[in-house]
Structure formats: structure tokens, C-alpha cells
Amino acid sequence: MHKIENKIKNIVEISKKIRIDVVKIIHNAKSGHIGGSLGLADIFTVLYFHTLNHDPNNPNWEKRDRFILSNGHVAPVYYSALAHAKYFPVSELLSLRKLNSRLQGHPNALDLPGVEISTGSLGQGLGVACGMALSAQKDRKTHRIYCSIGDGESQEGSIWESAMFAGHRELSNLIAFTDRNFIQIDGNTEDINKLEPLADKWRAFNWNVLSANGNDIQEIINTFEQAKLEKTKPTMILFYTKLGFPVSYMDGVSKWHGTAPNDEDVKIAIKEIEEYYSKIGLS
Amino acid sequence: MKYLKDNIFNNPTELATRSGFGEALVELGKINDKVVVLTADVTGSVKANMFAEKYPNRFFNVGIAEQNMIAVATGFSLEDKIPFVSTFGAFITGRVWDQIRVLIAYSQSNVKLVATHTGVTVGEDGATHQILEDIALMRVLPNMTVVVPADFNETKKAIFEAVNFDGPIYIRLGRQKSPVIISEDSLFEIGKAQKLKDGNDVTIIACGVLVYEALKASKELKEMGISASVLNMHTIKPLDIEAILKSAKSTGAIVTAEEHQIAGGLGSAVSEVLSQQFPVPIEMVGIKDEFGISGTSEQLLTYYGLRSKNIVESVKKVVKRKR
Ligand SMILES: Cc1ncc(C[n+]2csc(CCOP(=O)(O)OP(=O)(O)O)c2C)c(N)n1
Numbered sequence: 223m224h225k226i227e228n229k230i231k232n233i234v235e236i237s238k239k240i241r242i243d244v245v246k247i248i249h250n251a252k253s254g255h256i257g258g259s260l261g262l263a264d265i266f267t268v269l270y271f272h273t274l275n276h277d278p279n280n281p282n283w284e285k286r287d288r289f290i291l292s293n294g295h296v297a298p299v300y301y302s303a304l305a306h307a308k309y310f311p312v313s314e315l316l317s318l319r320k321l322n323s324r325l326q327g328h329p330n331a332l333d334l335p336g337v338e339i340s341t342g343s344l345g346q347g348l349g350v351a352c353g354m355a356l357s358a359q360k361d362r363k364t365h366r367i368y369c370s371i372g373d374g375e376s377q378e379g380s381i382w383e384s385a386m387f388a389g390h391r392e393l394s395n396l397i398a399f400t401d402r403n404f405i406q407i408d409g410n411t412e413d414i415n416k417l418e419p420l421a422d423k424w425r426a427f428n429w430n431v432l433s434a435n436g437n438d439i440q441e442i443i444n445t446f447e448q449a450k451l452e453k454t455k456p457t458m459i460l461f462y463t464k465l466g467f468p469v470s471y472m473d474g475v476s477k478w479h480g481t482a483p484n485d486e487d488v489k490i491a492i493k494e495i496e497e498y499y500s501k502i503g504l505s
Numbered sequence: 506m507k508y509l510k511d512n513i514f515n516n517p518t519e520l521a522t523r524s525g526f527g528e529a530l531v532e533l534g535k536i537n538d539k540v541v542v543l544t545a546d547v548t549g550s551v552k553a554n555m556f557a558e559k560y561p562n563r564f565f566n567v568g569i570a571e572q573n574m575i576a577v578a579t580g581f582s583l584e585d586k587i588p589f590v591s592t593f594g595a596f597i598t599g600r601v602w603d604q605i606r607v608l609i610a611y612s613q614s615n616v617k618l619v620a621t622h623t624g625v626t627v628g629e630d631g632a633t634h635q636i637l638e639d640i641a642l643m644r645v646l647p648n649m650t651v652v653v654p655a656d657f658n659e660t661k662k663a664i665f666e667a668v669n670f671d672g673p674i675y676i677r678l679g680r681q682k683s684p685v686i687i688s689e690d691s692l693f694e695i696g697k698a699q700k701l702k703d704g705n706d707v708t709i710i711a712c713g714v715l716v717y718e719a720l721k722a723s724k725e726l727k728e729m730g731i732s733a734s735v736l737n738m739h740t741i742k743p744l745d746i747e748a749i750l751k752s753a754k755s756t757g758a759i760v761t762a763e764e765h766q767i768a769g770g771l772g773s774a775v776s777e778v779l780s781q782q783f784p785v786p787i788e789m790v791g792i793k794d795e796f797g798i799s800g801t802s803e804q805l806l807t808y809y810g811l812r813s814k815n816i817v818e819s820v821k822k823v824v825k826r827k828r
Contacts, residue, residue: 253629294633319629321800321808327631342633343595344569374546377568407546408566414546415568 225503230439237267237439238499240302242492243315248298249488251319254327257465257478258372259299261403264439265461266303269368273446278308281335287365288338288354292347292381293372293401294328295480301325301334309336345378347371348398352388355396355456366450369398374406377415382427388456389428397449399459401436409476424458436461437468466491468498508691508699508737513720517684523621525660526678527552530589533668534560539587540668543578545571550680551591551621571596575604575616582614587668593627594620594636594677602642609673610646617667618643618675624764625792625809626681626714626802635797635805641769643675644742650674650695651741653763653771655716657685659739662693670695679764681802683714687737698745700752704734707820708752708759712738712771714806715762715790721813726820733820741771746778753779758823759787762816764806767791786826788819 226234241263248254270276274287291300298318305312310324317323324333328342338354341347351369358365371381388396402420404411411417424431430452434445442461449457465479466472469491483491510517533540534556541563548554548566557564567574571592578588590597597620598605609616620639627635643651652667652674654660660678667674674695691699701716702723711719716737723733734756736748753759759779763771772789779785792809806812 251629319631319799321798321804323799325799327629327799328633330632340633342631343600374569377546377570379570379572406569407550408548411568414566415570 227440230443231504233267233271234439234499234502234504236271236306237263238495238504240267240299240306241495243302243312244298245483245488245491245495247302247315247318248482250316251482253482254298254319255295255480256298256483257405257472257480258293258296258401258403260466260469260472261437261463262296262299262370262401264437265399265442266299268439268442268446270303270307272443274368275365278336281309285365288351288367290338290347290351290367290369291329291341292369293344293375294341294347297325297327297329300329304336310334344372344375345380348381348384349387351396351398352384352391352393355388355393356391358395359391359393365395367396369396371398371400373400373402373404373411373417376400376417376420385424385427385429392454393456394452394454396456397446397459398456399461401463402460403463403465405465405474405476405479407476407479421460428455430455430457431460432457433460433462436463469494506692506699508688508701509686510688513684513686514724517686519682520657520685521680521682522654522657522660522678523552523680525654525657526591526619526621526664527555529661529664530556531559533664534563537587537668539585541565541581541586541588543567543574543588543590545569545574545592545596547592550593551619553591571600572604575601576608578616579608579612579614582616587615587617589617589619591619591621593634594623594639595634598636598639598642606646610648613648613672615671616673618673619678620676621678622680623677624679624713625797625805625811626679626764627797628681628802628805629799631799632796637766637792637797638769639677640741640763640765640771644769644774648673649742651677652695652739653677653712653741654739655713655737656683656687658687658689659693663739666693666695677713679714684717686717686720696740696743696745698748699737699739700734700748701737702733702735704732704756706732706756706758707824708734708736708756709762709816709820710736710738710749710759710771710775711762712741713764715764715811718811718813719762719816722816722820725813725817731820731824738771741774744774744778749775749778750783753783753785757785758827759785760790760816760819760823761787762790762811764811765791767793786823788823790815790819
């Protein structure tokens with residue numbers, strides 16, 4: 223584990239806040255998908271505080287980069303990132319999954335600013351991203367389309383319909399990434415319905431494929447920057463993450479895909495998050 | 506025939522219908538080696554884990570790939586197996602409707618479809634997971650049978666019936682615990698409604714978790730001097746037309762109650778029969794052309810007006826409309 227450099231300190235600090243919020247709001251809601259949300263916290267922080275060209279004061283700004291959450295169940299990390307980016311008040315996060323909240327169990331685009339489309343049924347978001355990317359390509363617009371998918375989600379046939387389409391249409395303005403944590407609800411993806419060789423699959427569908435440690439902020443930044451350079455193909459970034467990172471008891475344990483932590487679990491989780499950040503050089 | 510357990514209003518045991526499915530599967534596994542179970546990365550949620558442990562060679566987790574799961578199950582059925590396919594209601598109906606239409610309904614394949622998370626009682630996951638259109642989607646398919654058990658015990662009976670039943674069947678279950686009200690040993694027949702309460706002024710026809718609300722309503726109505734008959738319409742298709750007509754003739758007014766869109770659901774099914782064969786005033790309790798939202802299942806039953814008090818209100822309205 224290497225210490226963080228000063229220029230990304232601010233982003234790392236935000237990722238810590240987002241992680242702590244994820245734990246607290248899922249605990250408060252008594253349900254929700256914590257493992258994927260924590261594992262994706264670094265990527266979402268980089269997206270909303272470095273990579274995306276966006277304006278929280280003007281969520282419908284025509285030139286914004288679009289972001290589509292295909293794996294809608296990781297709404298908690300999405301909401302935390304949106305709130306810290308000031309799309310809505312951070313205080314609203316505690317309403318997650320409550321009656322009459324804008325923070326639905328799965329994202330609702332009609333209610334919440336910053337959300338492009340409602341998701342929660344797996345395998346649908348990537349195709350939406352393809353449509354936005356093709357539309358931008360035809361209109362010679364320069365914004366990009368980003369899309370998050372789960373590795374378990376990639377077992378859906380619809381993902382591969384979208385993959386073939388994007389490759390064929392040379393949607394170089396599309397940057398998708400996979401949360402490659404090897405975990406789905408019932409266990410390890412390779413035991414349930416093998417995805418490997420996953421990079422080869424995406425390459426075979428005519429995608430530019432990159433891979434990186436999805437729990438290393440500098441590496442995430444660099445990989446998105448590299449993806450932006452691609453001129454002919456859509457890009458798939460395989461982000462290797464750990465479920466629940468950096469909470470050790472969640473690592474590799476599929477139960478934490480979608481179980482809310484109890485009081486004791488929360489204590490340990492927060493402690494381990496604090497320890498992790500102080501180890502990498504954040505006080 | 507006495508269908509109900511005693512003392513159902515006095516702290517009844519609560520169990521989820523999906524748990525009844527899990528228990529029934531284990532028993533079936535023992536007595537029928539043609540039974541195979543398929544699910545799509547939700548083994549514990551659909552309560553197939555006990556079957557999976559006992560009969561690993563007859564359990565297939567296909568991963569998150571529902572469309573393929575339906576096709577694979579059809580293949581099993583062609584090889585004389587009896588596949589029980591199960592996942593959340595949204596993903597075993599809407600997501601795979603064309604596969605079901607062509608491979609299972611049109612082809613009359615002997616596939617048993619079991620939806621475990623349906624209606625607003627799915628709760629916090631919200632609209633995408635709270636399927637409120639599944640009865641309509643399945644009911645409209647020729648050759649399809651549609652069953653909505655009222656509780657845990659009835660679910661077990663329905664699953665046992667489904668094995669011996671030759672052909673496609675859709676069984677709608679819930680995630681949330683609900684009162685166990687049907688006795689273990691009463692008769693369950695696909696397509697035969699159960700009269701749970703006798704009454705003269707109105708008939709309440711309900712299915713699923715709304716059966717309990719209907720029974721509570723009939724009790725409340727009795728105190729107001731209104732005598733309500735209650736029918737448990739556990740089979741939406743084929744609909745027990747005879748029971749509906751008989752009851753409509755004797756009470757002259759109908760209220761339907763379901764945890765589903767009124768459009769296309771039980772309310773529609775009942776009114777299709779009555780409007781053509783014996784028109785009487787009818788009121789419908791159910792979802793009124795809306796999607797669900799996050800909340801606890803208890804909150805949402807109230808929010809969407811699916812409580813006994815809503816049934817009582819509808820009864821008062823419909824009784825006034827009687828000539
Ligand atoms: C079409 C569809 N099928 C099933 C589900 C239920 N479901 C929600 S999340 C999930 C597992 C997703 O696994 P993965 O994409 O690896 O996400 P992670 O566990 O890493 O968060 C499943 C099966 C769903 N939401 N949509």
C-alpha cells in the first residue's frame with residue numbers, strides 16, 4: 223500500500239466521507255447493497271470529483287458527460303457521490319429507502335437530479351449508454367458517456383447485445399467499466415456462471431480493454447485518462463475491486479453483497495475505514 | 506368445508522409464502538426425482554437453498570441470466586423433467602415474457618414458474634422490484650394457469666398440486682411474512698375458489714395477502730351490520746366463474762381486493778365475467794395505475810390503500826349502488 227500524493231489528497235478525503243456515509247445510511251435503512259457500494263467508492267469519487275465534466279447546479283447541461291448506473295443496486299455509493307458533489311443536500315442521504323424519499327432503493331431518474339435513467343433491473347443500462355453515445359456521435363458532440371456495470375450483471379445476455387452494438391458502431395465516446403469483484407449474490411462469479419476470460423470477451427466484441435486496481439485512486443484517475451485517448455473503439459475498464467473495501471470481514475464474502483450491517487458491524491467497519499485512510503496518509 | 510384456522514385474528518403465526526415454497530420443494534425432491542429446480546443467482550431469496558443442499562444434482566443456478574433460464578427449463582421439460590423455475594416476480598415475468606409466451610405457453614411446456622418477490626410488500630427495494638403487473642402478464646397468455654396462494658400453508662398445497670398438474674403454471678408468492686390463516690389439511694384445488702365466510706349483502710373476492718385483509722374487513726363490517734361473504738380466489742386463471750356467479754346472484758354486489766394493478770388483475774378478471782354474464786355493482790381495491798415506491802411493506806400496504814379499512818369503504822360504496 224503506497225502513500226497518497228498531495229494533489230489527490232482532496233479526492234481521497236472525499237472518498238472516505240462517501241464510504242462512511244455508505245455504511246451509515248445502509249445501517250439506518252436496515253437494508254441495501256453495501257459490498258458493491260464500498261468497493262466502488264474510489265471509482266465514484268474519481269468520476270464525480272475528477273473525470274466527469276459536469277455541473278451539479280445544472281444537471282441537464284447539454285454538454286455534460288453522461289453517467290449511467292447499470293448496476294442500480296449500488297445506489298448508496300451513487301447517492302453519496304451525488305450528494306457530496308452537491309446535486310442535493312448530504313443531509314438527505316439518511317432518507318435512503320424510506321417512504322416518500324427521493325432516494326429510492328434503486329435510482330429513480332424522475333425524482334433525483336443527476337440521475338439520467340432509472341435502473342435496478344440488471345443488464346439494461348449499458349444499452350442506454352450506447353444509445354446516448356450513438357446519438358452524440360451522430361450529432362458530432364464531444365461529451366462522453368460513462369457506464370458502470372457489475373461483473374455478475376455481465377451474465378445477462380442483454381449486456382452482450384449492447385457490447386456487440388457498441389463495438390460495431392465504434393462508439394469511442396463510450397467508456398464503460400466493470401466492478402470486477404468476483405462476487406454476486408450466490409457466491410463467486412467463476413463458480414456460478416464463469417465470466418473469464420473476461421478481457422478477451424470484450425476484446426472479441428471490438429472493445430478497447432483496460433484494467434486497473436479499482437481501489438487505488440491514482441490508478442483509477444490514470445486509467446480514465448487513458449480511456450479518453452481512444453479514438454475508434456468503445457472502452458471497457460475492468461476495475462479489480464474488493465467487495466466492501468477496505469472492511470476486512472466483507473472481503474470475498476457474498477453475504478455482504480446485500481446485507482445491512484448491524485450496530486456491531488458498523489463499529490468495526492468505521493474503525494477499519496479510519497485505519498485504512500490513516501495508513502495511506504490521511505489524518 | 507372449513508378452510509380457515511381458528512383464532513386467525515389473535516396473534517396468528519406469520520410466515521412468508523416463499524418459505525412455504527422452500528419447504529415444499531424439499532419434500533417434493535424426496536418423493537419425485539423428476540423435479541429439478543432452477544434459479545438465477547437468488548437461491549437464498551427464493552428459499553431454494555434447502556433443496557440445493559439436499560439435491561445438488563437436481564439444482565441449477567444459471568447465474569444472472571433469466572431469459573436463458575426459461576429456455577433451459579423448457580429443455581428440461583422436453584426431457585421429461587419437471588422444472589420449477591424461480592426468481593423475483595419482476596424477472597420471471599416481464600423480463601422473460603416472450604420466452605414464456607413462445608416456449609412455455611404456446612408450446613404447452615410442463616414448466617412451473619414461481620415468483621417469490623411480488624407486489625408492494627417487496628418493500629425497500631422499490632418500484633423496479635415491486636412487480637404489480639405479473640398477474641396481468643401471465644393471465645393474458647393462452648394455456649397459462651395463474652395461482653396466487655393466500656398464505657404459507659396454501660403455498661405448500663399449490664406447489665404440490667403444481668407437480669401433478671400437467672402444463673404451464675405461474676405461482677405468485679411474496680417476500681414478506683404474513684399471517685398463516687389456511688388450515689394445513691383443508692382441500693386445495695386449482696381453479697376452485699374457497700368460500701371463507703358466508704354473507705348476504707356483498708361478496709369480497711380477494712387473493713394473496715389481501716385475503717387476510719378481506720377477512721378482517723368482513724369482521725369489521727359485521728359490527729356495522731353488513732354481512733359480507735369472502736371468497737379466496739387463489740386461482741386467477743382458470744377463474745372459478747361458477748363461484749363468482751353464484752355469489753353475485755346471492756349478494757348482488759362485489760368488491761375485489763388484490764396487491765396488483767386493478768387493470769389486468771383480479772378486478773379485471775372478475776368484472777370480465779360479471780359484465781358479460783350477470784352485471785352487478787363492483788368496486789375494486791388494488792393498485793390504481795401507479796408504480797411502487799420504497800418503504801416498509803407495512804407502510805406500503807397502507808400507502809396504497811390495501812388495508813381492511815379500504816375494503817370496508819369500498820363495500821359501503823358498492824352496497825349503496827345496489828338496486
Ligand atoms: C434482471 C435482474 N435479475 C436479478 C436481479 C437481482 N440482483 C440484484 S443485484 C444481483 C447480483 C449482482 O451481482 P454483481 O453485478 O456482481 O454486483 P455486486 O454483487 O458485485 O454488487 C442480483 C442477482 C436484478 N436486480 N435484476
